[in-house]
Amino acid sequence: xxxxxxxxxxxxxxxxxxxxxxKIKSLSxxxxxxxxxxxxxxxxxxxxIKKQPTEKRIYNLKDYVVYxxxxxxxxxxxxxxxxxxxxxxxxxxxxxxxxxxxxxxxxQQSKLRPIASINQINKCISILKTKPKIKRTMWSRRxxxxxxxxxxxxxxxxAEVVKDLNKxxxxxxxxSYSERQLFExxxxxxxxxxxxxxxxxxxxxxxxxxxxxGRSNISESAE
Numbered sequence: 001x002x003x004x005x006x007x008x009x010x011x012x013x014x015x016x017x018x019x020x021x022x023k024i025k026s027l028s029x030x031x032x033x034x035x036x037x038x039x040x041x042x043x044x045x046x047x048x049i050k051k052q053p054t055e056k057r058i059y060n061l062k063d064y065v066v067y068x069x070x071x072x073x074x075x076x077x078x079x080x081x082x083x084x085x086x087x088x089x090x091x092x093x094x095x096x097x098x099x100x101x102x103x104x105x106x107x108q109q110s111k112l113r114p115i116a117s118i119n120q121i122n123k124c125i126s127i128l129k130t131k132p133k134i135k136r137t138m139w140s141r142r143x144x145x146x147x148x149x150x151x152x153x154x155x156x157x158x159a160e161v162v163k164d165l166n167k168x169x170x171x172x173x174x175x176s177y178s179e180r181q182l183f184e185x186x187x188x189x190x191x192x193x194x195x196x197x198x199x200x201x202x203x204x205x206x207x208x209x210x211x212x213x214g215r216s217n218i219s220e221s222a223e
Contacts (some may be wrong), residue, residue: 023056057093066197067102068153070095072115072192097192115196118153124159127146128212134162139176146182155193161186166213 042172059065063075073093080089093102104112116124135142145212146165149157165183182192187209194205209215 018189021204054093059112059114065091065093065112066115066153066155066193067093067095068096068111068113069151070100070102072097072196073102076101076126092093102182111153113153116193118197120155121197123210124155124194125208127156127159128163128166128209132166133160139179141183143178146186150186151180155190158186158190158193162209166215184193187210 040062059075061075061078064072066072067074073095075091077092079092080087080088082088088105088107090103090105091112092103094100095102147162149161153160162183165175165179165186167183191205191209193200194209197201198205198208
């Protein structure tokens with residue numbers, strides 16, 4: 001008889017244990033589900049992160065900016081217009097070299113960039129002092145590459161084009177017409193940014209660039 005009583009006690013203990021385990025499981029499930037569901041604050045945080053890289057940069061009146069396809073321009077006005085029911089704010093940018101006024105909406109200004117820093121200008125001068133890269137590919141392909149670099153809006157690429165197309169001579173026969181055109185386009189773009197950053201006389205900027213390119217004799221003979 002004592003053996004049977006002991007067996008019953010063991011069975012009861014086992015039942016209690018399984019019940020407790022089931023209770024723990026039932027309590028843990030809803031907690032896991034809640035932790036898996038994102039909270040209401042998660043979505044706004046994700047949106048902010050996505051919008052951050054394209055957030056508009058605030059430029060001020062009379063600031064110089066660079067528009068890749070046209071070069072350096074000056075903000076002459078910040079205006080508003082209503083298209084349908086939407087209010088749009090935009091910059092009026094004067095590109096003096098091309099006698100062109102651009103209208104750039106503030107929320108679509110990803111193409112704009114601020115003008116270079118003094119350190120970037122100094123690096124450009126270092127690039128102009130290096131030897132030009134001689135490529136043996138067809139001129140049509142090279143011309144396309146140079147044109148893409150000029151219109152990229154990247155100042156270092158612009159300096160590379162000026163350096164590579166520089167012939168250290170003013171003799172027209174030494175350059176093809178298209179080659180000379182590309183050189184002058186790149187040279188003027190770079191020169192206009194030098195002028196805006198250094199804020200010195202255009203003639204002094206030209207002398208600085210020509211000295212780096214080894215064209216000092218050309219500028220002296222032009223005078």
